[in-house]
Amino acid sequence: MKQIAYLCLSLILMSSALFAQEQEANALKKGHTNTNKFRQLYDEFSTPNMFRSASGAPGPAYYQQQADYKMDIVLDDKISRITGYETITYTNNSPDELKYLWVQLEQNKRAKDSKSPLIESSGVAPVMFPNAFTKEFMSEPLERGFNILEVNDISGKPLPHTINRTMMRVELPKPMKHGDKFSFSVKWWYNINDHVVEDGRSGYEYFPKDGNKAYVIAQFFPRMAVYSDVEGWQNSQFWGRDEFALPFGNYEVNITVPADHILDGTGVLTNRKEVYTKTMLERYETAKRSYDKPVLIVNQTEAEAAEKGFSEQTKTWKLKAENVRDFGFATSRKFILDMMAVKIGGKDVMAVSMYPKEGNPLWEEWSTRVVASTLESFSRMTFDYPYHKAISVHAKQQGMEYPMICWNYGRPEEDGTYSDRVKYGMMGVITHEVGHNFFPMIVNSDERQWTWMDEGLNTFVQYVAEQDFGEKYPSALSPQDKHFPSDRGPAKMIIPYMGGDQNFIAPIMTKGLNTYQFGNNAYGKPATALNILRETVMGRELFDYAFKEYANRWMFKHPTPEDFFRTMEDASAFDLDWYWRGWFYTTDWVDIGVKEVKKYFVSDEPNAYMREYMEERGVKRNQLKPLVYLVEEGSEDFKEKMKTKSLLENSKPLQEYIMDNFTPEERKSIKEPKYFYNVTFEKPGGLVMPIIVEYTYADGTSNQVTYPAQIWRFNDNEVSKAIASDKEIVSITVDPNEETADIDTSNNSWPQKIQQSDFDQFKEKIKG
Template sequence: MRKAFYALLMAAAVTVSAQEKPTQKREPGHKDSNKMSQMYDLMATPNMFRTASGAPGPAYYQQQADYKMDIELDDKNTKLFGKETITYHNNSPESLEYLWVQLDQNINTKDSKSKLIESQKMDPAYKADAFSRRYMEDAFDGGFKIDYVQDTNGKPMKYTINQTMMRIDLPTPLKKGEKISFSIKWWYNINNYRVIGGRSGYEHFDKDNNNLYVIAQFYPRMAVYNDVEGWQNMQFWGAGEFALTFGNYEVNITVPADHIIDGTGDLTNRAEVFTSEQLKRYEQATKSFDKPVVIVTQDEAEKAENGFSTKKKTWKFNAKNVRDFGFSSSRKFIYDGMAVQLGGKTVMAHSLYPKEANPMWGETSTRVVAHTLKTYSKYTFDYPYPKAISVSAEDQGMEYPMICWNYGRPDEKGYVSDRIKYGNMSVIIHEVGHNFFPMIVNSDERQWTWMDEGLNTFLQYLTEKEWDANYPSNRGPAANIVPYMSGDQKFLEPIMTNSEAIHQFGSNAYGKPATGLNMLREVVMGHELFDHAFKTYANRWKFKHPTPEDFFRTMEDASAVDLDWFWRGWFYTTDYVDMGIMDVKQYYVTETQPENMKDHKVKRGRFNEDDGPFVYMVADGPDTEKVQKKALNTKDVKLLNAYLSEKFTSEERLELKTPKYFYEVTFDKPGDMLMPILVELSFEDGTSESHIFPVQIWRKNNQTASRVFATEKPVKKITLDPKLLTADIDTSNNTWPKEELKDKFDTFEKKK
């Protein structure tokens, strides 16, 4: 009877024993092309600097660059003057013959090659000012004007400028464990970024003739030297952002006396630059955890913007263990703040904005900053810096340690559309979130934009959903990346593409990696495993320089989930997800041997016709002509009923499953990207059940997979990926019976 029990699963559609076939020519051998293969061919070999687990190794090192700066902002002539002393610590095992310094402002020089690398076509029409700038006016005279580079004794040092990089030749090699100090003096014309473009500069207000400055990349900055490629001295062409070294900063910034400014680090002379009333309000803000306190009021800002003081004030900042420095300055600024409790310490959330940004900014900006710090800290580590600042700057979205500039203001009548409201909130979340990636988890933006933008966009999505479950997020949900993934392959690149070579920058470097991480969390790994692995990566590499391999390896190391198939497909190729229901067969149970089995010896592994009798599973079709097509009742199948009566007591039989309907579903995969199979069975009584089959179901055949479903109720409909969680680009093949209506993606778009 035991043999009969094992035979219950036998299918009539089983392959019959092979007839003798004519001799065929053998196919040639082939190499492994399975998409489940491990990634030894793509990832760098682990070593003592970076281990196979994805953690820093015992020989890991990183350099340090400390800065002391004196900066003066000339508001009348829109110029910035500065001098700095850099102390560079060589912690590497090598001696260094020269140092590389980044001169990012040189992208704005008259002879900048960055203007020559894009193809041009004649525009059919121009506004007068645009025509004048393009064809008639001299180019903006930007870029660093270097007055000197000298050692601590005032002796000139030899240097060579190559576009946005400057090499400083050392008189003697800087050995392991040694440090060197040198000084640079410079100035440059500040760009009107709304006219000329740029990640920093000034915004001009015609009505009151004031400027709002957002100043960054304003000083010569040390390039990174590391174990991966030595000096990271790739030119700054405009898209790839920055690779930077951690250090300590002492920065004195002199501005007109009626300006309000804030920047990276602690303000150490607050009592000298604030009025007594402003100091009292600031103290109130440090104790207000539920709402912002206005420190510099709108009335005070409006009075200042009409004054144009000829006096000066110097604001002094001190920042520890940061990779960069930025600041913002204007006499138009309203300034508010509130306290945030994180890990037993108080962090300040601040906003700086002109009256043109109210009432929206006063109502939401600082609250969003506080919410972002809390949410990001939950998923990574407690925010370690003393403050985070959001600055209102139209046409901007840029980040620096502790400070960022963000677009979005009401119109002149104070009206705020949902597009402006949510756009502003999203950019604040995103740019404040960059404090974590890459300001602390310090990846190389010049090479791998996705390592900060993609990871940050993923956390932005989680932060938006924690603000409001119905938040209209643009990036993160799998369905939102479908238009990009289904686009023309000529304009798609793998995520693992250098920043300057990407056609659709936002979708490639922000949207696709964020969507991929969301799919890992929702579909592949689950929240608990993903969140632990992601937090492990963040904590392993905070205040360090991770590579893509460090991220990939840590996510697997901390979760015990093999993700090589995912990194290979989603990050290293432009493969897209397209899975479908290829075929569905309904089976009926009978003791009558089907006609197509009578003339053949049936062999399949452990089954042999001589071992019968069998319970046969007959697929709906020609072979079921003599089979009663009805739901299974075990009493109707004598062989099965006899076995159950002999094997189980009446009480035990009540605990057994009672399947009545049997379906074999074959899934195919027109797309090359692997994903788990998510299936929903909808029954005739209106109920449904869900099944998830791990991605390993494709391991032996990357193109098709089959599963058998035994149900107690008749299936009315089968749906693949019913919640649109896998970025399937074609859902027209995702249902059985096939729907003639518009696919679910169109429905999803309408609902949005």
């Protein structure tokens, strides 16, 4: 260490002089606020309180409301209509007095008088398909949206209520105090949308060849809004993009459908013996003991036979769920049904798939296996999956999630063939939507406000789960793929977005409705940020511990972004304010490069810098303490010293010159470097990141060093490192493994690599 101090003294003196000049210049400027990128996030964060602690954990006074539902639902398959009657029991666990309740009516987004289409900019396209032209200019709005028939108290007395688009305010007979419960009923109906033609997160798909419909149904009932310590009532209107904020509760739901339908949904099927045939029950019992492959409960031959029936009879399926935030179900006579068991934390969970024959052979082979593998991976990264099942339902152009059930795209051609794109797309969307059982169905963030908290976190764990799946089922991969080809997660995949037009990029910390490039912003960038945090900044062990702590702290609760940020730091001892600010609060990008490399030689004679210093102060050589003088290669001073042979170019004279200043005992711990460099790194990009550097030596070996991000804390533009090496450095590469999402790699190497275009131009000049 002493040797390095002596060797670098001249450089330190030079740096000190430059720093003093800079300080003097700054003294003449006006003052400024703290713009350092390592400043704490106190301005951005709320003050901790009794509800939410500074550690990121729920506080001692944390509360959340509860909404319990009892519903009777009838689905009329002939006219595609849902009629429902529900009783909601609402519990006020807040310390506040409530005068009214807010109920969500998301189906009103599709109503004739909906304002949602009016907020979207549109224009006349020069060329359009006939169906698109007709839909845009020649079609009347369909009869959609909730028809609220009654809103009554428990005694049947009408309650005053006001509908404001997708929200309904219900006036209470008297204010609810802390601990009060209030029950009321709502009766309604609505016409189900064709989700293939009209879009939407739920609805039906019509199959013209056999005349059947497959239903994936959600947002089908008036649902309580969230009341919390952060937002009060979360009654932000549903415009179509931002998803949902919902309280937890218990559900008892009876759903009446045609007798030849196969149905499943959120919760435990309490009357399985009534709705399953004897054969289905036997197969179900077999599936409960099958851990390696799915068991068909309804096979394709049986489903194809059912397609022709169109029963006039009905059957009621009864489902009961505890501590869930929502409810969804799927039903059709076309459905094939398979299941297998997966062991999660010592208990059995059923992985389930429902799909029409149009999904085969792809779905029968892989859907349920993907469900099972996803539950294992997400449980490892967070907590043991607490529910008894997870269902994947095949639905064209869909990808949507609800507690214990989700719908997913991925359809082969009519002849059963499919491309890698279709196969991987299906596997990826199932992984993603099943993963949503964890975020936000259990770790229940506010999707209406912070889309990234469910989509981004879920996409990050999806990447981990996809890689696990590829390792577990290598036969699922195409021959050219060594790993599952995830399309989000790795750093290099977000580069085109982060390096794009700043006019069309918003910070991650933006309400989803107001976000440009929704998929990149809410899914891709936060997933990449967390992946880099795990792999490059924190390391897997510390990251995984903190991430798991966040998930366990906030399971079945309502976290905010601050709760996530604070917990990740609290559980890891990593100060990450700089990281959250850069990646989540700004649209800065990564661009770090090698600006300059200077090679130095040691001299036993004063260099130019020291000679000037001595002359200014009248210092004689014999008055100086022993010093080491470094001379830059190629400088005038270097050329002069080459003539006088005062450079200590090889190890022996250098060693002798240095060692005279140390005792024999001290010499034992001193290295013997032969080469000295000053490497300057620049940061044209605004985003602070570690500098990952690979040094390659003349003997062909290399060494990788990671300088922590804090290296930029005093200079946000460039920093230098003095390097002493026993081997000659022949090349330097920044971010050699593409870990940081660096948008411009042209400055990442020294000597600078010749681009192919430059090389081609060079060859043309030679020819000329």
